Amino acid sequence: MQNIKMIVTDMDGTLLHSDHTLSPKFKEIYNKLKELNILFVPASGRQYYSIISYFEDIKNELAIIAENGTYVTYKGEEIFVDELDSILVNKIIERVRKIEGANIVLASKNAAYVESTDPVFLEFFKNYYNKSIQVDDLTKIENEKFIKIAINHPEGSEKNVYPKLLEFEENGVKVVVSGEVWLDIMNTKSNKGVALNALIKKLDILPEEIMVFGDFMNDIEMLHLAKYSFAMKNAHPLVKEEANFIAPSNDEDGVLKIIQGYIDQF
CATH class of the missing domain: 3.40.50.1000 (HAD superfamily/HAD-like)
Known part of the structure; x- marks a missing residue:
């Protein structure tokens, strides 16, 4: 070597x-x-x-x-x-909300934002995000730039989330399974x-x-x-x-x- x-x-x-x-x-x-x-x-x-x-x-x-x-x-x-387009971010949020069992994390360089109130997810989420902010509606956040969307599904991201979001790759983002229960969306580059x-x-x-x-x-x-x-x-x-x-x-x-x-x- x-x-x-x-x-x-x-x-x-x-x-x-x-x-x-x-x-x-x-x-x-x-x-x-x-x-x-x-x-x-x-x-x-x-x-x-x-x-x-x-x-x-x-x-x-x-x-x-x-x-x-x-x-x-x-x-x-x-x-x-690397910042995501805010209009596309909101479209993805609306789509993920329709996936039963999925929870969304919006990541900026400063903090992670969540709207979920699921106590099991929120406790698990703490393992990965040390700085977080709870909001009522992720689409209403102002004066923030997002660099990644993370979606958690406790029953598996590859099966339950990936096929339903792959279509967004036509909009210049990359949809990638990043763990057994995590999927990430970033700009293609x-x-x-x-x-x-x-x-x-x-x-x-x-x-x-x-x-x-x-x-x-x-x-x-x-x-x-x-x-x-x-x-x-x-x-x-x-x-x-x-x-x-x-x-x-x-x-x-x-x-x-x-x-x-x-x-x-x-």
């Missing part, structure tokens, strides 16, 4: 355990990466504030790809924000791969100098960018087909085991 300059990892189902916790082994491994001058990049569908809650003491040392690539920072500096590509160009890093980890379909574009692309053992079958390597599962600390294997050679 050639000299690695950047390690990029999805969070849920990849770096984090299934209970949304970060392994206590992370800090020791991160310190070694820092010594080797390897940039660590969390890349998630999560909100920026949710991501940095796991890395509060080192957040300004990282590059962060948040909201599936619609918001990117590098060492505390905002470098990319936005995904983790586009964000990562912009980042590596900014930093003059080559594909063979990147290690990337992921588990779901929203990770595929960034996996394609790296020579050392890893799908987790617990990944969606389609993701395993697209990656060059397989890592142990998230609950086995697969990301950290692969990284440890690399840094042990130094």
Whole structure:
């Protein structure tokens, strides 16, 4: 394996355990990466504030790809924000409201907005969004720009939501299954791969100098960018087909085991 300059990892189902916790082994491994001058990049569908809650003491040392690539920072500096068309956002909201069991999250770079009053969903939602605002009607929010629409369906997003929203791709957005119960809608030009590509160009890093980890379909574009692309053992079958390597599962600390294997050679 050639000299690695950047390690990029999805969070849920990849770096984090299934209970949304970060392994206590992370800090020791991160310190070694820092010594080797390897940039660590969390890349998630999560909100920026949710991501940095796991890395509060080192957040300004990282590059962060948040909201599936619609918001990117590098060492505390905002470098990319991609806003959705407000008229289209309202059309999608009206459509999702007709899907039984679905709950909508409107994400801006500042906060996440929800109109659901379902206590089960709201408690689950807190795992992914640290800054949120409850409103009566998502279509009535003023003076805010949205970068992503997230839809949750407890019985599965791929089956219950994706087929009903795919038609909106004709309007210049990308509809992507981002987890078992999550689906995300962003501008077509936005995904983790586009964000990562912009980042590596900014930093003059080559594909063979990147290690990337992921588990779901929203990770595929960034996996394609790296020579050392890893799908987790617990990944969606389609993701395993697209990656060059397989890592142990998230609950086995697969990301950290692969990284440890690399840094042990130094």
